Amino acid sequence: MEETEFDDILDDWFIESLKTYKDLHVYQLEHPTQVIEWTSGKTVCVAGFTSSKNEILELRLPLKLFADENKGLCAERDFKVVHGGFTDAPVRCLRHIPGTRCVVTNDGLSSDLQVWDLGGDDSDVIRRTGSVDGSRGVSEGGSRIAARLSSQPQVLHGAESAGVRLTQLTSGQTVYTLETDSADPLSSLHFVSDAVFLAGCSNGKVYIADTRTSAAPQLSPPPPSSGESVLWWTDASAGPSCLDPSSCRIVRLSSCGQTVISDLRNPGGAVSRAQLDVQTRRCNADDVRVSWAPALDDCIAVSGFSGAVQIYSSSVWTTELQEAQPLFEHRGHAVSSQSDDGVPVFVTSHVWHPERPRTLLSAASDGSVHVWDWVDQSAAGC
Amino acid sequence: MPEIKVTPLGAGQDVGRSCILVSIGGKNIMLDCGMHMGYNDDRRFPDFSYITQNGRLTDFLDCVIISHFHLDHCGALPFMSEMVGYDGPIYMTHPTKAICPILLEDFRKITVDKKGETNFFTSQMIKDCMKKVVPLNLHQTVQVDDELEIKAYYAGHVLGAAMVHIKVGSESVVYTGDYNMTPDRHLGAAWIDKCRPDILISESTYATTIRDSKRCRERDFLKKVHESIERGGKVLIPVFALGRAQELCILLETFWERMNLKAPIYFSTGLTEKANHYYKLFITWTNQKIRKTFVQRNMFEFKHIKAFDRSYADNPGPMVVFATPGMLHAGQSLQIFKKWAGNEKNMVIMPGYCVQGTIGHKILNGQRKLEMEGRSTLDVKLQVEYMSFSAHADAKGIMQLIRMAEPRNMLLVHGEAVKMEFLKGKIEQEFSIDCYMPANGETVTVTTNPSVPVDISLNLLKREMALGGPLPDPKKPRTMHGTLIMKENSLKLVSSEQALKELGLNEHQLRFTCRVQLQDPHSDTDTLHRIYTHLKSVLKGYTIQHLPDGTVMVESIVIKVSSSTEDPNTKVLLLSWSYQDEDLGSFLSTLLKKGLPSGLC
Numbered sequence: 001m002e003e004t005e006f007d008d009i010l011d012d013w014f015i016e017s018l019k020t021y022k023d024l025h026v027y028q029l030e031h032p033t034q035v036i037e038w039t040s041g042k043t044v045c046v047a048g049f050t051s052s053k054n055e056i057l058e059l060r061l062p063l064k065l066f067a068d069e070n071k072g073l074c075a076e077r078d079f080k081v082v083h084g085g086f087t088d089a090p091v092r093c094l095r096h097i098p099g100t101r102c103v104v105t106n107d108g109l110s111s112d113l114q115v116w117d118l119g120g121d122d123s124d125v126i127r128r129t130g131s132v133d134g135s136r137g138v139s140e141g142g143s144r145i146a147a148r149l150s151s152q153p154q155v156l157h158g159a160e161s162a163g164v165r166l167t168q169l170t171s172g173q174t175v176y177t178l179e180t181d182s183a184d185p186l187s188s189l190h191f192v193s194d195a196v197f198l199a200g201c202s203n204g205k206v207y208i209a210d211t212r213t214s215a216a217p218q219l220s221p222p223p224p225s226s227g228e229s230v231l232w233w234t235d236a237s238a239g240p241s242c243l244d245p246s247s248c249r250i251v252r253l254s255s256c257g258q259t260v261i262s263d264l265r266n267p268g269g270a271v272s273r274a275q276l277d278v279q280t281r282r283c284n285a286d287d288v289r290v291s292w293a294p295a296l297d298d299c300i301a302v303s304g305f306s307g308a309v310q311i312y313s314s315s316v317w318t319t320e321l322q323e324a325q326p327l328f329e330h331r332g333h334a335v336s337s338q339s340d341d342g343v344p345v346f347v348t349s350h351v352w353h354p355e356r357p358r359t360l361l362s363a364a365s366d367g368s369v370h371v372w373d374w375v376d377q378s379a380a381g382c
Numbered sequence: 383m384p385e386i387k388v389t390p391l392g393a394g395q396d397v398g399r400s401c402i403l404v405s406i407g408g409k410n411i412m413l414d415c416g417m418h419m420g421y422n423d424d425r426r427f428p429d430f431s432y433i434t435q436n437g438r439l440t441d442f443l444d445c446v447i448i449s450h451f452h453l454d455h456c457g458a459l460p461f462m463s464e465m466v467g468y469d470g471p472i473y474m475t476h477p478t479k480a481i482c483p484i485l486l487e488d489f490r491k492i493t494v495d496k497k498g499e500t501n502f503f504t505s506q507m508i509k510d511c512m513k514k515v516v517p518l519n520l521h522q523t524v525q526v527d528d529e530l531e532i533k534a535y536y537a538g539h540v541l542g543a544a545m546v547h548i549k550v551g552s553e554s555v556v557y558t559g560d561y562n563m564t565p566d567r568h569l570g571a572a573w574i575d576k577c578r579p580d581i582l583i584s585e586s587t588y589a590t591t592i593r594d595s596k597r598c599r600e601r602d603f604l605k606k607v608h609e610s611i612e613r614g615g616k617v618l619i620p621v622f623a624l625g626r627a628q629e630l631c632i633l634l635e636t637f638w639e640r641m642n643l644k645a646p647i648y649f650s651t652g653l654t655e656k657a658n659h660y661y662k663l664f665i666t667w668t669n670q671k672i673r674k675t676f677v678q679r680n681m682f683e684f685k686h687i688k689a690f691d692r693s694y695a696d697n698p699g700p701m702v703v704f705a706t707p708g709m710l711h712a713g714q715s716l717q718i719f720k721k722w723a724g725n726e727k728n729m730v731i732m733p734g735y736c737v738q739g740t741i742g743h744k745i746l747n748g749q750r751k752l753e754m755e756g757r758s759t760l761d762v763k764l765q766v767e768y769m770s771f772s773a774h775a776d777a778k779g780i781m782q783l784i785r786m787a788e789p790r791n792m793l794l795v796h797g798e799a800v801k802m803e804f805l806k807g808k809i810e811q812e813f814s815i816d817c818y819m820p821a822n823g824e825t826v827t828v829t830t831n832p833s834v835p836v837d838i839s840l841n842l843l844k845r846e847m848a849l850g851g852p853l854p855d856p857k858k859p860r861t862m863h864g865t866l867i868m869k870e871n872s873l874k875l876v877s878s879e880q881a882l883k884e885l886g887l888n889e890h891q892l893r894f895t896c897r898v899q900l901q902d903p904h905s906d907t908d909t910l911h912r913i914y915t916h917l918k919s920v921l922k923g924y925t926i927q928h929l930p931d932g933t934v935m936v937e938s939i940v941i942k943v944s945s946s947t948e949d950p951n952t953k954v955l956l957l958s959w960s961y962q963d964e965d966l967g968s969f970l971s972t973l974l975k976k977g978l979p980s981g982l983c
Contacts, residue, residue, distance in 0.1 A: 011636075011640070014597055014600075014601050015604075015637070015640060015641070017601060018601065018604060018605045018608060024598055024601060025594045025595075025598055026594060026595040026597065026598050027592050027593070027594060027595070028592075028595070028778065029592065029778075030777070030778050030781070053811075055808070059592065062594065070748060072765055072766050072767040072768065073746055073747075073748055073766060073767075073768050074768065075768040075769055075770040076770075077593075077594035077598065077599060077602075077770070078591045078592060078593050078594050078776070079591065079592035079594075080590060080591060080592075081590040081591070081592065081777060081804070081805075082590075083804065084804035084805075084808070085804070086807070086808075086811070122800060123800060123803060124590070124800070124801050124802065124803055124804045124805075125803045125804050125807070126804075336595075336597075
């Protein structure tokens with residue numbers, strides 16, 4: 001592409017962005033990340049996933065983003081690298097243990113986890129402090145990880161449904177193990193309350209279990225018309241609207257763009273469905289992210305199919321499978337990427353800000369990281 | 383061991399003033415001479431007592447080098463050269479030389495006239511200081527003296543900013559000043575060749591930052607301007623007449639064209655005059671592509687931007703005005719500000735740092751009521767926006783620069799060591815070089831391993847190669863014998879004979895003689911023979927000869943026997959040896975002093 005042509009496109013998108021975003025920040029990391037994880041209201045962790053040496057970085061978001069009253073007087077727009085560390089393996093999954101300065105990672109090569117101390121004010125080095133064994137006998141793929149606030153730091157992890165375990169970090173003891181009839185590879189793990197969690201499998205099944213009992217988990221079968229090679233990703237809405245775990249909602253997204261929303265009270269049924277307009281590039285199990293907005297009703301973000309992050313409002317969906325149009329599309333990564341090898345850029349990860357309703361962070365395969373606060377231009381909706 | 387010493391002047395952890403001392407190959411260089419903008423007392427000046435307790439600095443410094451015109455890099459220069467005292471050369475690039483005195487004078491006016499300070503440099507001092515300046519061109523080696531040479535490289539950042547390469551013999555240091563590695567609209571990216579300096583000195587302040595893109599900063603600027611215009615407000619942009627102003631003008635012009643906006647944009651006449659002057663400086667200082675943009679787009683041929691007349695400030699409706707000076711401390715920008723400050727629809731956008739004591743500084747600190755001349759108060763109701771457009775390197779940029787220059791050691795100033803461990807580890811791991819982080823006032827000594835080139839005469843080389851076995855062993859070092867002649871700046875290794883010839887000296891042979899007394903009843907001849915036999919059994923592997931002239935020779939050592947005149951049983955052995963056989967000779971004399979074993983025949 002001619003350089004001037006490229007600049008024009010960028011200009012158009014940027015000029016459009018004046019109306020479509022409240023805030024917009026564009027950064028370039030040295031190496032792309034597949035993980036973005038909040039470690040506090042103002043800091044996130046990112047990490048590399050090359051096959052050899054990688055960095056784990058804790059970044060503080062720009063002060064300008066949070067300076068609500070005196071925003072104009074704050075010129076600080078940059079990320080600050082507050083802590084950093086090195087690892088010899090890729091980081092495919094990274095989870096912060098709430099209430100601690102600990103993160104847990106998995107390299108995608110085995111089901112074992114690495115434990116890290118992010119460090120405090122007296123040092124800027126992220127240090128490896130230990131490991132957690134995963135289940136033995138796992139054929140391929142890495143572990144998914146989940147954690148919630150608890151008096152004793154614990155981590156829920158597993159690569160397959162049979163063998164998901166809840167491990168105490170300090171003692172290394174396993175306090176709970178999930179037992180399922182089949183060993184289905186997992187695409188995610190989510191806590192919906194202190195004790196209830198969901199194990200989302202790539203074949204579309206969702207297990208609902210309670211760590212306090214040894215009773216068999218509830219199984220929500222995969223949505224109908226799911227083929228053999230179709231992959232599924234899941235997210236569960238949690239938080240204040242979910243004081244009663246059974247009122248939590250589950251969204252399942254397939255690699256063909258089919259989306260099903262269910263209620264925990266009736267996990268087998270579907271509250272609503274939609275066919276999303278996703279460009280079907282060949283997706284790996286690791287690439288796609290689907291997430292409920294924590295501070296907006298019925299909003300879902302989807303990424304990994306292309307260089308865009310799409311926001312959908314599921315409030316207008318029905319039980320009939322119909323095409324849904326995104327409420328908003330963040331095309332920043334696709335538009336500003338200059339890929340040398342002709343391989344189009346795709347979004348590797350996204351997260352919502354836990355409190356600011358429309359603020360997201362997204363990362364792409366070219367190493368870019370964007371922080372954006374989009375404007376809802378629709379009359380109704382989120 | 384040869385070493386280079388680096389000391390960042392300053393106290394404790396304070397950041398905001400650059401002044402670094404480097405001692406290399408017997409030369410002392412001061413890099414930058416900045417003012418700390420946060421202090422009002424003497425702490426704002428670097429502490430020169432490190433160089434000398436009292437008196438002028440001329441004898442202690444070989445040169446001073448200034449990287450660019452920002453006050454935290456040159457603000458203390460007139461103080462240092464005229465009030466403390468320095469008469470040696472001060473090196474800086476041409477644009478820096480042109481712009482420095484203007485900024486210094488502005489700064490002086492604010493500090494003295496507005497704040498009434500007394501211990502400060504005068505206008506005349508600024509002029510006298512600038513007389514000592516020797517301007518530099520990019521990539522041109524300048525000999526400061528016989529041994530010290532410096533060279534400037536393009537740093538980006540601001541007009542005229544340079545990174546500097548300092549060399550004494552085969553030791554060298556590169557100081558980056560402030561730089562950026564991503565090109566700007568009007569400035570390119572820093573560049574340096576693979577010069578492999580012993581030390582690369584850089585700021586640590588930006589090393590732990592990941593910068594938001596230029597486009598996002600511009601977006602914020604356009605968004606703010608547009609929002610104000612849309613609500614009918616007026617936007618004041620105080621600028622210093624340099625590249626930044628021109629860049630923002632181009633940005634607004636493009637935007638106005640794209641959006642088909644009608645509100646007028648003005649720049650004040652003060653800006654026009656100065657800009658013309660700097661425009662010429664620009665041309666040599668920017669790269670080809672940027673030069674094309676500026677040549678095509680003449681400063682005053684904007685479609686939407688017109689020259690300002692002060693009566694326009696009272697016109698109704700939205701408008702944007704670029705006016706000098708940049709910190710709202712005087713002149714037209716301040717006048718306009720006073721008129722527009724009372725309306726909350728209006729906006730002022732500050733595109734850079736403002737010195738303490740200026741209105742700009744006050745409003746950026748949130749002050750909403752200002753005391754003006756004549757005790758009147760100004761209510762600040764307009765929107766105040768602080769935007770930073772300056773181009774700086776970040777974590778990634780530092781790594782890129784190290785990759786470019788390939789230094790043997792890295793040194794980062796102005797950082798807290800405990801907060802920089804990760805970066806230090808990163809640099810050490812990726813490049814296998816040491817990374818030093820001295821605190822202000824602390825000296826770091828870096829041992830260098832300079833190579834000393836020496837010529838060797840062909841004859842000597844051939845001769846030495848002929849010695850030793852048939853097969854040379856490249857891994858095994860061998861001692862060689864020669865004479866080192868140092869003439870002017872060259873070193874040469876030659877054989878001793880050649881050295882003597884070249885120097886016109888006679889060769890002298892040194893021989894030692896010693897007498898040993900022995901009790902031996904035999905005849906002189908027999909005693910000699912007994913000595914011969916004894917030595918042959920003790921000194922195996924040595925050449926021992928019994929010569930017909932009545933001497934025994936061990937290598938070059940000659941042994942003669944004679945009887946004492948008083949007592950024929952007392953034999954006197956005369957030993958004589960040349961300097962080369964000193965060890966053997968000493969050994970023999972000690973051995974023979976012990977006498978001959980009785981069992982000899």
